[in-house]
Amino acid sequence: MKAEIVAVGTELLLGQIVNTNAQFISRECAAIGVDIYFQTVVGDNEQRLLASLKLAASRADVVICTGGLGPTQDDLTKDVLAAYVGRQLILHEPSMNAITQMFQSRGIHMVESNRRQALMLEGSDPLHNETGLAVGVAFTFEGTHFILLPGPPKEMKPMFTKYAIPWLRTMMKDEVPLYSKMLKFAGIGESNLEHQLIDLIHAQSDPTIAPYAKEGEVTIRLTTRAHSAEEGESKLFATEQEIRNRLGQHIYADQDVPIETVVVKMLEERKLSLAVAESCTGGLLSDLITSIPGSSNSFLGGIICYSNALKHKLLGVPMEILEGEGAPGAVSSETAVILAESLLTSTGSDFGISVTGVAGPGTSEGKPVGLVYIGFAQKNAETEVITLQLSGNRESIKHRSAKSALYHLWKQLKES
Structure with a gap:
């Protein structure tokens, strides 16, 4: 019909x-x-x-x-x-x-x-x-x-x-309902994901495979016609397993939820806490996390340390790191590390995430638009820094930075 x-x-x-x-x-x-x-x-x-x-x-x-x-x-x-x-x-x-x-x-x-x-x-x-x-x-x-x-x-x-x-x-007469399943991906772009599945997409008949993207996330919708959820799952099984075999490291959910939902749930289940320090994202990462009900059980809070003065005063980044001839600068892996590690000390959290970068539209400290450093500090573990070179406008860079931070935290939690 x-x-x-x-x-x-x-x-x-x-x-x-x-x-x-x-x-x-x-x-x-x-x-x-x-x-x-x-x-x-x-x-x-x-x-x-x-x-x-x-x-x-x-x-x-x-x-x-x-x-x-x-x-x-x-x-x-x-x-x-x-x-x-x-x-x-x-x-x-x-x-x-x-x-x-x-x-x-x-x-x-x-x-x-x-x-x-x-x-x-x-x-x-x-x-x-x-x-x-x-x-x-x-x-x-x-x-x-x-x-x-x-x-x-x-x-x-x-x-x-x-x-x-x-x-x-x-x-209605003999209409058979559509049964769909969502696979949610992070840490991979839509074009790259499609490239790795292009043979399946070209050969599709039943089920169908449809990729589409939001900022920082990609979704695959698998669809078939089935009289029941059990029949639908059975018809989708082989295609879903092949996608998981190829891209399982990027699949964070099999339902249409944002990655912050999954991260908050994992933190709560593991009884772990998180604090964040944000510069270029301006509080967006904290906003994504706190948009999820129950986030207060694991999210201790965030510091928007937009200026160098607050990076120094609140989280102890030395001014010789932030400013001066030959200094790494606010947008640097050195700053990202200190911000993230200082969170563990000042808040007592299990995880500390920092985000510092150039959202644009102009360069900063002579560094290009889209350069972002994300620091990951964890109790009893070595601090990591993820370096991103993102494209897009100011809003896009902020959003993709926040989503990237959540993706890397999800990977850490999945392995813990």
């Missing part, structure tokens, strides 16, 4: 909000065997919306619309679709009662336009809105199934999973 998502809202076209609804709907549809072939975004314009709906109906078995169900005059989705299929809009009394009661309970006068949220197409099935006011709609016209959902994600998601999907299942 082929489907198309039509997201309605001029705010989407203007970039004022991000269309996260399409991502959610695509993922949920894949899980039940419905293939999303197209995603369309159209503004609050009657003629363009009508054209988009006609095009979608001509090439899809299912058209899923989000947005345009509210009370204002630019909420056009139901009106345009009603005109397209030649049906009247009628009042859904349970929704109208819920809207009336909500306004009464809050002591607010209800304006007439709010009745629009209780309208549905004649002959359609209502989709209950548990967290908002606008009723959803599902119906079939000339062989195409239409599903109308509200735009706010907090309303759309429960409506889709609890009501739209069960309705859609009644319209």
Whole structure:
């Protein structure tokens, strides 16, 4: 069964909000065997919306619309679709009662336009809105199934999973769901990873292999069709094992999680602590770590020692290392070592990580943009320094530096 998502809202076209609804709907549809072939975004314009709906109906078995169900005059989705299929809009009394009661309970006068949220197409099935006011709609016209959902994600998601999907299942025949597995990689770029798997990618049929990248991380998505998770795992097994044989040293997870999630969990399981000293990353490494719930069990804290004065005052880097004729400088392996080792002394942590480098856009100390030193100090072990020469803009260099630090910590933890 082929489907198309039509997201309605001029705010989407203007970039004022991000269309996260399409991502959610695509993922949920894949899980039940419905293939999303197209995603369309159209503004609050009657003629363009009508054209988009006609095009979608001509090439899809299912058209899923989000947005345009509210009370204002630019909420056009139901009106345009009603005109397209030649049906009247009628009042859904349970929704109208819920809207009336909500306004009464809050002591607010209800304006007439709010009745629009209780309208549905004649002959359609209502989709209950548990967290908002606008009723959803599902119906079939000339062989195409239409599903109308509200735009706010907090309303759309429960409506889709609890009501739209069960309705859609009644319209399905022999669709086999997609089963996907994510392999997450760090410490390797997308092009290098693809190069090492290119023969598998060229020969793929079932399962399929799809690489894609974020800053500092690469994901491989393995996909097949299967009636159960057990069948899916069995069909993916041989391909996954071959990928692991080639690139296992870079695989940190078999689910779609960032590397900081895995690192925090490993630290907690091993009852180990971590502290960081950041210069060029400006607190980004600490932010990634503390974004994970439970990080307080192992992360002691971080020092943003951006200036040479603070590197010297807080973590004891000698000024003759930082400045002066022939000095290694703030961006150096010597500084990275002292910063990392000083963390162990000052915080009592099991691991100390330092990051110092040139994020750009200009050079620093005569050193090139993208040169980064990461220091790794560990109790009862020799301190290591990782040297990176990164490309990209300032934000990219900062992010990739932080992710690289996490990758090397993950390797240390995996071996411990």
